[in-house]
Amino acid sequence: MIRYTLxxxxxxxxxxxxxxxxxxxxxxxxxxxxxxxxxxVRASDALAYQRLVSERGFDSSLFSQYLAFLGHFISxxxxxxxxxxxxxxxxxxxxxxxTLELSVLAMALAMAIGAPLGLYAAGQQRGSMDRVVxxxxxxxYSIPVxxxxxxxxxxxxxxxxxxxxxxxxNPLFDIDVxxxxxxxxxxxxxxxxxxxxxxxxxNHLWLPVIVLAIMPATMLMRITRNSMLEVLQxxxxxxxxxxxxxxxxxxxxxxxxxxxxxxVRQLGLMFSILMSNIIVTEVIFNWPGVGSWLxxxxxxxxxxxxxxxxxxxxALILLVNVAVELFHAWRYPQVRKELYAEx
Amino acid sequence: xxxSQIAIVVPFATLSALLSGCSPAVHDAAPLQExxxxxxxxxxxxxxxxxxxxxxxxxxxxxxLYDRLIDYDETQQAFVPALATAWQALDKGxxxxxxxxxxxxxxxxxxxxxxxxxxxxxxxxxxxxxxxxDHPYHNVNGGSYPFFTASxxxxxxxxxxxxxxxxxxxxxxxxxxxxxxxxxxxFAIILSAEYGAELLARGTPAQLDKRPIGxxxxxxxxxxxxxxxxxxxxxxxxxxxxxxxxxxxxITQSANKRMLKLLTGECDVIPYPLVxxxxxxxxxxxxxxxxxxxxxxxxxAFNTERPPFDNVKVRRALAHAVNRQAIIQTVYxxxxxxxxxxxxxxxxxxxxxxxxxxxxxxRARELLAEAGFPEGFSFDIxxxxxxxxYNPNAQKMAELIQADLAQVGVQANIVSYEWNxxxxxxARDEHxxxxxxxxADNADPDNFFRPxxxxxxxxxxxxxxxxxxxxxxxxxxxxxxxxxLERRKGFYHEAENWIYREVPxxxxxxxxxxxxxxxxxxxxxxxxxxxxxxxxxxxxSQASAAxxxxxx
Numbered sequence: 001m002i003r004y005t006l007x008x009x010x011x012x013x014x015x016x017x018x019x020x021x022x023x024x025x026x027x028x029x030x031x032x033x034x035x036x037x038x039x040x041v042r043a044s045d046a047l048a049y050q051r052l053v054s055e056r057g058f059d060s061s062l063f064s065q066y067l068a069f070l071g072h073f074i075s076x077x078x079x080x081x082x083x084x085x086x087x088x089x090x091x092x093x094x095x096x097x098x099t100l101e102l103s104v105l106a107m108a109l110a111m112a113i114g115a116p117l118g119l120y121a122a123g124q125q126r127g128s129m130d131r132v133v134x135x136x137x138x139x140x141y142s143i144p145v146x147x148x149x150x151x152x153x154x155x156x157x158x159x160x161x162x163x164x165x166x167x168x169x170n171p172l173f174d175i176d177v178x179x180x181x182x183x184x185x186x187x188x189x190x191x192x193x194x195x196x197x198x199x200x201x202x203n204h205l206w207l208p209v210i211v212l213a214i215m216p217a218t219m220l221m222r223i224t225r226n227s228m229l230e231v232l233q234x235x236x237x238x239x240x241x242x243x244x245x246x247x248x249x250x251x252x253x254x255x256x257x258x259x260x261x262x263x264v265r266q267l268g269l270m271f272s273i274l275m276s277n278i279i280v281t282e283v284i285f286n287w288p289g290v291g292s293w294l295x296x297x298x299x300x301x302x303x304x305x306x307x308x309x310x311x312x313x314x315a316l317i318l319l320v321n322v323a324v325e326l327f328h329a330w331r332y333p334q335v336r337k338e339l340y341a342e343x
Numbered sequence: 344x345x346x347s348q349i350a351i352v353v354p355f356a357t358l359s360a361l362l363s364g365c366s367p368a369v370h371d372a373a374p375l376q377e378x379x380x381x382x383x384x385x386x387x388x389x390x391x392x393x394x395x396x397x398x399x400x401x402x403x404x405x406x407x408l409y410d411r412l413i414d415y416d417e418t419q420q421a422f423v424p425a426l427a428t429a430w431q432a433l434d435k436g437x438x439x440x441x442x443x444x445x446x447x448x449x450x451x452x453x454x455x456x457x458x459x460x461x462x463x464x465x466x467x468x469x470x471x472x473x474x475x476x477d478h479p480y481h482n483v484n485g486g487s488y489p490f491f492t493a494s495x496x497x498x499x500x501x502x503x504x505x506x507x508x509x510x511x512x513x514x515x516x517x518x519x520x521x522x523x524x525x526x527x528x529x530f531a532i533i534l535s536a537e538y539g540a541e542l543l544a545r546g547t548p549a550q551l552d553k554r555p556i557g558x559x560x561x562x563x564x565x566x567x568x569x570x571x572x573x574x575x576x577x578x579x580x581x582x583x584x585x586x587x588x589x590x591x592x593x594i595t596q597s598a599n600k601r602m603l604k605l606l607t608g609e610c611d612v613i614p615y616p617l618v619x620x621x622x623x624x625x626x627x628x629x630x631x632x633x634x635x636x637x638x639x640x641x642x643x644a645f646n647t648e649r650p651p652f653d654n655v656k657v658r659r660a661l662a663h664a665v666n667r668q669a670i671i672q673t674v675y676x677x678x679x680x681x682x683x684x685x686x687x688x689x690x691x692x693x694x695x696x697x698x699x700x701x702x703x704x705x706r707a708r709e710l711l712a713e714a715g716f717p718e719g720f721s722f723d724i725x726x727x728x729x730x731x732x733y734n735p736n737a738q739k740m741a742e743l744i745q746a747d748l749a750q751v752g753v754q755a756n757i758v759s760y761e762w763n764x765x766x767x768x769x770a771r772d773e774h775x776x777x778x779x780x781x782x783a784d785n786a787d788p789d790n791f792f793r794p795x796x797x798x799x800x801x802x803x804x805x806x807x808x809x810x811x812x813x814x815x816x817x818x819x820x821x822x823x824x825x826x827x828l829e830r831r832k833g834f835y836h837e838a839e840n841w842i843y844r845e846v847p848x849x850x851x852x853x854x855x856x857x858x859x860x861x862x863x864x865x866x867x868x869x870x871x872x873x874x875x876x877x878x879x880x881x882x883x884s885q886a887s888a889a890x891x892x893x894x895x
Contacts, residue, residue: 083763084568085549086568153603157603157607158603158607161607163607164604164607164608165600165603166595166600166604166609167570167571167609170375170609171571171573171591172374172375172377172380172589172591173372174374174573174589193372193373193374196372197372200372286570286600288567292569296569300761301764
């Protein structure tokens with residue numbers, strides 16, 4: 001396990017390092033001045049610009065420029081926005097919190113819906129309910145998220161008037177932005193209206209969470225069903241049945257844990273899909289997250305912000321994938337054995 | 344099978360738990376009753392209207408954060424006291440003396456606590472900032488003061504000085520009938536000199552326009568780009584404090600999204616609504632739409648420095664080629680008036696003679712041939728990415744013009760950028776032609792001519808035609824140096840005629856300015872000249888609404 005962990009972590013660092021090389025290179029490929037693209041300081045601000053030229057190694061070789069870039073990058077100096085002159089890294093943190101909140105909730109909901117329905121379908125194999133569940137999952141899987149979001153907004157918000165359609169909470173609840181995650185921020189705040197604000201925040205949350213959860217939930221349903229069916233074919237299930245164990249006990253104690261193994265393996269992939277959907281969803285719901293921030297920066301050609309957003313999203317996906325892989329290997333020894341046997 | 348029951352119950356239990364979270368929104372919590380959400384159409388460039396002419400910036404700053412020396416009262420059609428209690432013209436209008444109020448407090452915020460109340464130093468500081476190039480703040484945050492340069496105020500005022508702690512005196516280069524009108528605009532606001540000095544000492548002068556301190560009815564709290572601007576009411580306001588405790592601008596760029604948010608109740612007030620669509624969607628009586636006559640003009644300006652637009656025949660040909668009546672119908676849904684010149688009907692100097700070119704593709708082709716372009720040519724039309732009071736959809740307008748021009752063999756390409764980038768590039772004269780417009784800042788007709796077409800306005804980003812004609816400048820200069828309204832009117836008419844001859848721009852339409860409100864919101868003011876004001880705005884709570892219904 002230690003060797004495997006080390007291997008994964010080294011791979012993670014190498015990938016992150018390659019990402020920084022890519023970001024560094026982008027500064028030169030973007031139109032305009034490379035130093036401005038990197039730091040957000042324009043040449044018209046002569047004093048600050050001159051200071052940066054030496055600080056960022058722009059008076060010497062490309063290699064020393066990269067080293068300076070890496071140093072600043074690691075220490076959290078990601079430059080300033082070209083349009084607001086605000087520090088990119090400080091602006092990023094609360095946005096990341098908002099994005100994480102949305103993705104974690106959507107992922108949790110997807111698991112709460114997808115896995116049990118998959119198991120249910122497996123139990124009803126070839127039965128009519130199996131077909132209904134699988135049919136629903138296939139059609140839900142084929143709906144693009146931007147269309148689904150608009151449809152839900154029209155139906156739940158405009159037609160029924162059940163829910164608001166933008167941002168995290170009614171702005172009149174003056175909640176200080178600390179972590180960016182609205183539920184946490186409300187709990188941390190000293191607002192006298194915590195209860196009402198919390199209810200309002202949940203009211204803002206549920207629609208985007210459902211929109212986001214649908215795609216991974218349908219994937220989970222199909223994976224869970226298939227792996228459950230496979231496990232039920234295994235000899236140890238047959239022998240458990242022969243020993244006369246109750247069906248519920250067989251399913252819960254013997255089949256389910258093993259059936260979840262391929263499901264866990266897919267969680268990383270699902271998270272990547274979720275992240276690309278989250279960008280669209282954030283834009284539609286005016287969610288103050290990294291996704292909508294990145295899209296805005298592209299419109300405004302705000303290169304320092306673009307790099308920050310790109311790195312944050314890419315790094316998040318990488319981290320989650322590695323974490324899922326490590327958990328997978330730790331939880332299922334047979335996977336570990338396979339991994340080492342390959343070498 | 345019991346297990347399958349569990350399997351099916353869990354997801355539905357989760358979903359229904361979630362849906363039960365969506366109980367009808369909480370409306371009775373105190374903060375929701377005591378505040379108003381205004382869904383503005385974009386980010387302000389700064390919080391100091393001196394630095395720009397964008398309506399978005401003015402709406403977010405002038406009337407909310409600051410006060411002026413004098414105000415213009417539309418109902419009385421007269422100047423009324425604001426920070427100045429009285430004023431007198433001396434030396435035949437070449438010197439103005441203002442007496443100031445002594446009970447005016449500046450905002451007290453976490454980043455600045457004023458130690459004294461408003462006095463003459465603040466007025467001197469605010470005016471000298473843009474007046475004197477050697478002022479320590481002159482070059483802070485861009486150093487460009489488009490309104491003051493374009494209106495010629497920076498040349499007109501030669502000196503501002505404090506006579507005593509509550510009297511200031513302005514010395515003018517010549518007597519000018521538009522001086523008071525310019526002081527009553529949203530641009531001539533008063534900053535805090537004490538705050539300025541403190542920021543200089545701290546070495547962060549740029550904060551002056553980003554974390555504003557003023558005397559206005561609202562105190563700035565927070566701004567998150569693309570998301571929110573937060574204000575709270577100023578408790579020590581020298582007039583009656585605002586009726587609401589909180590004011591929030593929720594920045595919503597898409598007109599469609601604004602409309603939906605108004606319907607769901609997330610916005611209380613929205614600017615530039617899609618009037619037709621809203622009328623269709625609003626089946627109850629939850630939403631009111633009001634329109635105000637707005638002194639504005641939408642026009643199509645040619646960059647007269649660039650060939651082929653340096654040739655007046657080309658400009659006339661293009662003016663003939665465009666079917667403006669069709670634009671009024673399609674872009675404005677008929678809610679606008681076909682412009683007959685630069686001045687709108689609301690101006691006292693307006694004359695009813697139509698000084699525009701009629702739709703005549705034949706004549707356009709002839710003129711193009713005479714100008715040496717029988718085969719036509721190709722150029723760019725820049726279309727604004729945002730709605731303004733004068734133009735709800737520049738993109739659509741550009742498409743119509745593009746189609747009209749294709750009829751006479753001219754190929755137009757439509758270009759657009761994000762709004763702030765668009766204005767920056769325009770100011771650098773990167774355009775061939777642009778669809779834009781102007782909203783008057785004061786009641787003086789001069790405000791339509793000098794900022795838009797004078798030589799002084801060339802490099803400050805308001806003269807979109809890049810046009811400088813000494814004869815025209817002379818006309819509008821003479822118009823402001825005489826006092827008689829009739830004679831001024833004559834000069835402005837001549838100036839309009841000159842524009843008709845030279846066609847630096849094609850006037851298109853004078854539009855109404857629309858606002859949509861939730862019906863429980865009252866008292867939002869949309870003055871004809873200048874930005875929105877929330878000073879008198881309030882929300883009629885359900886309880887008091889019931890009472891007033893009973894009384895009826």
